[in-house]
Amino acid sequence: MNEDLYEAGIAMRRRVLGDAHVDASLAAATDFSIDLQEYVTKYCWGDIWNRPGLSLEERSLINLAMITALNRGHEFKAHVRGALNNGVSREKIKEVLMQTAFYCGGPAALESFRLAAEVFATVDAE
Structure with missing residues (x-):
């Protein structure tokens, strides 16, 4: 290794x-x-x-869009927390998910909005 x-x-x-x-x-x-x-x-x-070439924030935003497209809830939630750790605002996360609503479809975006809200609630409670 x-x-x-x-x-x-x-x-x-x-x-x-x-x-x-x-x-x-x-x-x-x-x-x-x-x-x-x-x-x-x-x-x-x-x-x-x-x-080099992309910031951690940019990588997080790209991941949120890709993982929404793939509809992988467990990984999505981990990467929402990661995006927050990388300084991504909730507003930017929302805008990425709005973009996915058109390109990935409503059901995928709805699921990602729901999962992001769960992560936000957990982070707020910590």
Whole structure:
């Protein structure tokens, strides 16, 4: 394993998603799924998220749109929290989701609005 890439990935993953999320993901890994956790940490978080050219805010906004299109609720909620951690305002999140309503369809956007509201409520309660 490329340790430097993995360490860069863990650092970025923690910065964006928070320690609790990363710790839970790694703790839930099994012999069957640990290879995927290492792959995602190295190549998504260690490489892609550390590339120059886009800010963390821009990467978060792009992810929210893509994950809405894919209709992946669990990942969407994690990335709403990540977007907030990256300084994305709730207003910008709303505008991205409005954009997805047209391009991804109403049901996908409605689900993402509902999930974002859940994350906002959790963050407000913390």
